[in-house]
Amino acid sequence: MRNTPERPRRVVVERDGPVLVEGPVTVLGDDGVPVTSHRFVVAVCTCRRSRTYPWCDTSHRRKSKKPQSEGDGPADLCPGADEDGAARKGERS
Amino acid sequence: MTTTAPRQESRATTPPLPPARGPLSAAVIASLRDSTAPLPDAGAVTAADPYGDDAQLALYLLYELHYQGFAGVAEDREWDVELLRLRGRLEDRFLARLRAEAPSRPSAADAIDALLIEPVADEDAGVSHWLQSAGGLRELREYAALRSLYHLKEADPHAWVLPRLYGRAKAAMVAVEFDEFGAGHAEDVHARLFADLMADLGLDTAYGRWLDAAPAEALATVNVMSLFGLHRSLRGALVGHFAAVEITSSPGSRRLARAMRRTGAGPAAERFYDEHVEADAVHEQVVRHEVIAPLLAAEPRLEADVVFGVEATGLLEDRLGAVLLDAWRAGRSALRTPLPEGGGRAR
Numbered sequence: 001m002r003n004t005p006e007r008p009r010r011v012v013v014e015r016d017g018p019v020l021v022e023g024p025v026t027v028l029g030d031d032g033v034p035v036t037s038h039r040f041v042v043a044v045c046t047c048r049r050s051r052t053y054p055w056c057d058t059s060h061r062r063k064s065k066k067p068q069s070e071g072d073g074p075a076d077l078c079p080g081a082d083e084d085g086a087a088r089k090g091e092r093s
Numbered sequence: 094m095t096t097t098a099p100r101q102e103s104r105a106t107t108p109p110l111p112p113a114r115g116p117l118s119a120a121v122i123a124s125l126r127d128s129t130a131p132l133p134d135a136g137a138v139t140a141a142d143p144y145g146d147d148a149q150l151a152l153y154l155l156y157e158l159h160y161q162g163f164a165g166v167a168e169d170r171e172w173d174v175e176l177l178r179l180r181g182r183l184e185d186r187f188l189a190r191l192r193a194e195a196p197s198r199p200s201a202a203d204a205i206d207a208l209l210i211e212p213v214a215d216e217d218a219g220v221s222h223w224l225q226s227a228g229g230l231r232e233l234r235e236y237a238a239l240r241s242l243y244h245l246k247e248a249d250p251h252a253w254v255l256p257r258l259y260g261r262a263k264a265a266m267v268a269v270e271f272d273e274f275g276a277g278h279a280e281d282v283h284a285r286l287f288a289d290l291m292a293d294l295g296l297d298t299a300y301g302r303w304l305d306a307a308p309a310e311a312l313a314t315v316n317v318m319s320l321f322g323l324h325r326s327l328r329g330a331l332v333g334h335f336a337a338v339e340i341t342s343s344p345g346s347r348r349l350a351r352a353m354r355r356t357g358a359g360p361a362a363e364r365f366y367d368e369h370v371e372a373d374a375v376h377e378q379v380v381r382h383e384v385i386a387p388l389l390a391a392e393p394r395l396e397a398d399v400v401f402g403v404e405a406t407g408l409l410e411d412r413l414g415a416v417l418l419d420a421w422r423a424g425r426s427a428l429r430t431p432l433p434e435g436g437g438r439a440r
Contacts, residue, residue: 010381014166020378039267040276049346056374058343064210092179 018043018056027054103288105341108301115147125166143186149312155180156319204403207262208340220414225348229425238303248273253322254331265383286365293359306428310413328397333402342373374424
């Protein structure tokens with residue numbers, strides 16, 4: 001995942017998800033404040049629902065009435081719902 | 094992150110052997126203390142409930158020889174053929190039960206798509222939902238204590254799969270593991286972040302400290318990782334397991350971070366889950382597109398095991414979740430032995 005002048009930086013565009021960019025990445029927001037992530041790949045939110053914007057927090061996911069699984073796992077294993085996103089960021093897709 | 098002097102690493106010490114929970118675990122403990130003590134035969138293993146406390150603890154002890162070991166137990170018992178024979182018998186029973194009970198799915202894509210749909214917020218939807226809305230420090234401390242069995246060796250069971258992968262799948266799996274292991278910074282190793290969380294919650298961070306407190310259902314969620322990780326033949330299941338963890342971690346971690354904030358657990362407690370919200374949103378994408386896809390392109394016959402890994406993980410997490418919520422909703426401890434009094438930040 002190196003970024004060298006000889007090798008163009010790779011960006012993967014997910015149809016219903018974030019844009020994946022090889023890190024480190026600095027995003028300049030509307031407010032002009034730069035935020036940087038040093039992760040090897042950075043998931044940049046495109047749905048604008050993330051509460052950790054500009055980074056993806058999986059808020060783009062579809063919701064269902066019934067849980068697929070009751071599970072909560074290591075660091076937590078649950079196909080999770082969004083608890084306050086609806087109020088703050090509007091309806092999920 | 095701690096601002097005080099660096100704490101001792103939780104794995105700087107090797108834990109004592111825990112008390113037995115039945116004849117199988119008693120025999121394993123006796124054998125680890127004295128290699129001439131007899132081990133149970135095949136009949137004794139068959140007679141035990143593969144999900145029960147006794148069989149799960151016996152398996153846990155045998156797997157732990159591959160990680161940190163136990164105080165007073167010779168390190169080369171890891172490759173004792175009699176212990177390995179017993180482990181194999183316990184694994185066969187555990188695996189057979191998981192294969193019988195894990196739901197089947199037509200494809201890995203189906204299994205993963207199901208994980209990508211989130212249930213609407215509801216206390217009935219899972220442990221993290223309940224902790225977010227109703228959990229107090231007591232429950233969060235219990236949750237951290239039993240999750241410490243895994244998180245103090247976070248991502249270690251998945252490292253076993255690395256030599257069994259190659260090409261894109263290997264490169265991507267290593268990249269995710271590198272992130273789990275702090276990307277070159279010891280203070281950012283996820284196991285270390287979890288120890289910091291435990292300190293915020295006033296929990297002893299010594300490795301293995303909470304093994305005896307953890308119910309069989311919690312042991313099973315860790316044993317399944319070791320089972321999949323230690324067998325090359327189960328590499329597909331290990332990758333499926335890892336995908337299930339990474340895909341479901343981000344939203345669950347967000348809820349747990351909120352629970353930590355709401356209860357004033359402390360900054361390190363919040364940080365552990367905040368870090369997993371962002372990290373696992375990335376890891377999910379990398380595991381799906383750069384690990385599973387190339388693995389199945391190279392070895393299509395592993396698809397059923399990738400599905401099995403996803404579904405077995407959900408099955409065992411559901412079992413654990415049911416036990417935790419039953420206890421907590423009734424105002425009881427979910428641990429086998431209640432935690433010492435405490436709560437709030439250790440320091």
